Amino acid sequence: MxxxxxxxxxxxxxxxxxxxxxxxxxxxxxxxxxxxxxxxxxxxxxxxxxxxxxxxxxxxxxxxxxxxxxxxxxxxxxxxxxxxxxxxxxxxxxxxxxxxxxxxxxxxxxxxxxxxxxxxxxxxxxxxxxxxxxxxxxxxxxxxxxxxxxxxxxxxxxxxxxxxxxxxxxxxxxxxxxxFIESDGLMSSALLLPQLVSASLINATTGQPGWQEVRKVASRSYYAATSAFTGQDEVTSLHMQVMQNRENMMQKLDAMITALVELRYDIEDANEKGLKDRLQKAQDGRQNWLKERSAASWxxxxxxxxxxxxxxxxxxxxxxxxxxxxxxx
Missing domain, CATH: 3.40.50.720 (NAD(P)-binding Rossmann-like Domain)
Known part of the structure; x- marks a missing residue:
């Protein structure tokens, strides 16, 4: 049967x-x-x-x-x-x-x-x-x-x-x-952090001075960067998942904040080489991940x-x- x-x-x-x-x-x-x-x-x-x-x-x-x-x-x-x-x-x-x-x-x-x-x-x-x-x-x-x-x-x-x-x-x-602990740690980086970063980008732009004009020209990059924060039940589910996983999320957010601060320092100090190296590292990392993910050889x-x-x-x-x-x- x-x-x-x-x-x-x-x-x-x-x-x-x-x-x-x-x-x-x-x-x-x-x-x-x-x-x-x-x-x-x-x-x-x-x-x-x-x-x-x-x-x-x-x-x-x-x-x-x-x-x-x-x-x-x-x-x-x-x-x-x-x-x-x-x-x-x-x-x-x-x-x-x-x-x-x-x-x-x-x-x-x-x-x-x-x-x-x-x-x-x-x-x-x-x-x-x-x-x-x-x-x-x-x-x-x-x-x-x-x-x-x-x-x-x-x-x-x-x-x-x-x-x-x-x-x-x-x-x-x-x-x-x-x-359960390892699984939650992995998903903190793979899912929750991108969603929180997406939400933060939206909060850092919408409603801010100049948004009335920015919204008219925001296009593919903005759409892609905010796409992680979608879905009918997104706010309720994301809120609950983050609060259930607070320790992991604080660590991941600290790492994200550090990456942004280092980027800001390069810009503030006019460190052209440092900025270019960071952007190149990010581009290479994404391309390598996409290649590995597509192959699924692991x-x-x-x-x-x-x-x-x-x-x-x-x-x-x-x-x-x-x-x-x-x-x-």
């Missing part, structure tokens, strides 16, 4: 996961839920989920895996709504960027016998320039050749970790095992040797795989 995966939240991440899983209907069946009934209907029409259920508790009753692809400020409340309807053995996965606090909520709210695993999905290199976050920007290959950070509480059974790693594999991505380098088993076994073990012949050695 196919495993039921209930996806709560049918924006770009949740719907893309569903579209990727649609190629494996012999192994999984997907049920979608979104607070917007219209989004549910469109997601089903587009093939992101096979079925929808607008009753949140009912949508998870038969689920083997529940994916919370929702903003962080909705996670705690959602866990409370579904906790009593989860059957024993269900694995609850969330895709929020910051994990330590969410893990505490899961430990506090989820019943015994229900497991929590945190995932932080990265967009595949082919879609780095896209800024959409809704259902209309979902793609079956959105995660192809990317990495998902995977973290779980100490003592989580190995078959649960294998289950979630296999799920990630079906999206075309690779799961990178980490812990995925093979980081992969540890694993037992040669079938994809169905790698996905969900005994849920999917046929019994081996007892004579097989």
């Amino acid at each position: 196919p495993v039921q995966i209930t996806i709560i939240g049918l924006g770009q991440i949740g719907a893309s996961l569903g579209l990727a899983l649609a190629a494996h209907k012999d192994k999984v069946t997907t049920v979608g839920h979104d607070k917007d009934f219209g989004v549910e209907r469109l997601a089903q029409k587009n093939g992101a989920v096979e079925k929808t259920n607008h009753n949140l508790p009912s949508s998870v009753e038969d689920a083997n895996i529940v994916v919370l692809a929702i903003p962080v400020h909705q996670v705690r409340e959602t866990l409370g709504y579904i906790a009593q309807d989860l059957k024993k053995g269900t694995v609850v996965v969330d895709t929020t960027p910051i994990k330590a606090e969410v893990a505490k909520w899961a430990q506090e709210i989820l019943p015994d016998g229900v497991h929590y695993v945190g995932l932080v999905p990265a967009i595949g290199p082919d879609f780095l320039q896209e800024t959409g976050t809704g259902l209309d920007s979902a793609k079956a290959d959105l995660f192809s050749r990317s990495i998902f950070l995977l973290s779980a509480p100490y003592g989580t059974p190995g078959d649960v970790l294998q289950l979630v790693s296999g799920l990630v594999g079906l999206t075309g991505a690779t799961a990178l095992n980490t812990d 995925m093979e380098a980081k992969r540890e040797p694993v037992e040669k088993i079938s994809m169905s076994e790698r996905l969900l073990g005994t849920f999917f795989s046929k019994p081996k012949d007892k004579k097989e050695k």
Whole structure:
């Protein structure tokens, strides 16, 4: 019998996961839920989920895996709504960027016998320039050749970790095992800092003297530099994630402030060579990162040797795989 995966939240991440899983209907069946009934209907029409259920508790009753692809400020409340309807053995996965606090909520709210695993999905290199976050920007290959950070509480059974790693594999991505603290530190630099810098640039320009004229000529560079601060739930989610990750964020902001101050000193001192060197270093760093990110060669380098088993076994073990012949050695 196919495993039921209930996806709560049918924006770009949740719907893309569903579209990727649609190629494996012999192994999984997907049920979608979104607070917007219209989004549910469109997601089903587009093939992101096979079925929808607008009753949140009912949508998870038969689920083997529940994916919370929702903003962080909705996670705690959602866990409370579904906790009593989860059957024993269900694995609850969330895709929020910051994990330590969410893990505490899961430990506090989820019943015994229900497991929590945190995932932080990265967009595949082919879609780095896209800024959409809704259902209309979902793609079956959105995660192809990317990495998902995977973290779980100490003592989580190995078959649960294998289950979630296999799920990630079906999206075309690779799961990178980490812990909550390391994951949050990585996302402080990769996600939260760019968003705060983007917000700071906006605050440093809009409403300031001359903005009435500046706004008329602000173009590609300004748009690109402020694009990290977008999304319907951006302010609420970003505020919560930063406050949940204060120590990391203070360190990252200190490093950012230092970089700006050093740049300012070069300009103030008319240090042409110093300024040029800093800008060249930044340009080289970005080009090197884009080259490495596009190649995604680190995925093979980081992969540890694993037992040669079938994809169905790698996905969900005994849920999917046929019994081996007892004579097989």
